[in-house]
């Protein structure tokens with residue numbers, strides 16, 4: 026240890042014993058995800074947001090890896106206002122010196138140097154004797170401490186390392202001046218109980234272990250990265266290395282948003298805290314997803330689009346009565362504006378009524394029941410029912426409530442070999458009537474069937490189709506304009522089946538025409 030670089034007080038000891046340092050490695054281990062490379066500008070944008078998020082350390086890159094990595098670590102080192110900036114370096118003089126050079130302008134530079142300690146890594150990858158590895162632990166940490174005050178040393182593949190050897194290596198690293206000791210689960214092999222015990226044992230056995238902060242760094246090969254990280258903290262670690270959205274080598278690293286929110290939500294069993302402003306978690310997730318082009322899975326904890334969405338009627342009913350029934354944290358606490366009650370085939374009446382209210386509809390009980398029946402029918406046929414779908418459906422319901430003519434059933438034969446035909450069943454003033462017609466295309470066949478069942482002289486002036494939402498299962502909204510005696514009316518129909526929507530739209534226009542005639546000639550209430 027040198028006089029020029031006195032060891033700083035680790036963040037957890039400055040504050041209190043249960044403060045956990047958050048070391049974000051999105052820009053280093055996260056970028057090691059195949060396909061996740063970020064441009065220089067994107068890295069700066071992510072670094073700025075991580076700094077605002079309140080992480081304690083940002084691992085900005087591996088300066089020896091490339092000119093680009095060197096430049097981005099250099100620039101991030103210059104601009105960060107709060108967090109320490111770390112650069113990764115092998116146990117090699119040139120790596121450490123290059124890293125120190127990149128970190129020169131940082132307010133709080135940290136060199137993170139590592140070497141493998143497991144038998145398989147030492148023998149096959151490094152091709153070094155264990156004694157040589159121990160020598161490199163001492164020399165690399167010493168060299169790093171000659172450059173900066175914060176030095177982190179990592180025992181790569183620590184969880185597959187023989188315990189006695191690991192303790193020896195940690196002891197040497199602390200003696201050489203390491204301020205943070207990281208024991209990574211490099212290949213995601215450990216289990217929570219094992220990892221917790223490992224930290225407890227190493228901290229108990231290594232002399233002066235209280236001079237360094239112990240750190241976890243977990244990979245998700247068995248889906249245990251977050252559980253292992255929290256277990257390591259229970260075993261005495263006070264730094265968690267993690268990434269936004271859990272991106273990282275292979276199956277990824279522990280997700281920052283998950284470890285932070287686990288500690289916030291369960292202080293009874295995880296009585297630890299961090300300096301992270303959780304309200305920025307969703308924004309950070311979106312930014313990292315955008316710059317890496319890695320989509321966030323819908324059901325991802327904390328930041329997935331379904332994390333605060335409820336579709337099932339029973340859950341929605343519970344949520345409307347009290348959000349604690351199905352939410353263990355508020356969406357606002359992680360920067361999501363609000364819970365969403367998604368309307369779908371599993372939704373019930375409580376949520377349907379609430380959603381309509383939100384959309385500005387106040388239906389009576391009967392109309393609501395009819396609209397609910399049609400909504401269930403729509404949800405059975407359509408993956409997602411959007412607000413626009415509901416509005417189209419209810420508008421249709423309101424408009425058709427007093428109609429003389431209603432579409433009951435439609436069967437269309439269409440294809441390359443015409444003529445196309447349509448078998449249509451209508452309810453005309455309570456009477457069920459069916460007709461099969463042919464036409465020049467399926468729509469023409471449908472309109473011919475309507476004309477046969479409800480004869481009229483109106484002229485078709487407009488036929489227009491548009492999709493209410495996106496996707497191949499989107500509802501089609503069809504508009505039909507009919508004119509008669511210089512008066513024109515427009516009818517609309519919505520349905521995932523464009524032809525059904527066309528039939529509804531034509532019939533809707535016809536109903537309006539009948540209503541118009543009734544107003545001017547009360548005796549002519551009948552169609553045709």
Ligand SMILES: CC(=O)SCCNC(=O)CCNC(=O)[C@H](O)C(C)(C)COP(=O)(O)OP(=O)(O)OC[C@H]1O[C@@H](n2cnc3c(N)ncnc32)[C@H](O)[C@@H]1OP(=O)(O)O
Pocket residue numbers: 054057087089090091114115116117139140141150151152181211274
């Ligand atoms: C667990 C982790 O995430 S570790 C970080 C992994 N990240 C990366 O590897 C990304 C950046 N890496 C790179 O750009 C390149 O691998 C570089 C620039 C670091 C090195 O490139 P090259 O010099 O071409 O070496 P290459 O990558 O092929 O092999 C790695 C060499 O480093 C050695 N090495 C690996 N880890 C260490 C270490 N911690 N300390 C000392 N030497 C090490 C290997 O034994 C091998 O040495 P050899 O050339 O004598 O056989």
Ligand SMILES: CC(C)C(=O)C(=O)O
Pocket residue numbers: 054139179180181182207209210211212242244
């Ligand atoms: C360099 C170390 C910390 C690492 O990334 C790992 O072991 O996974």
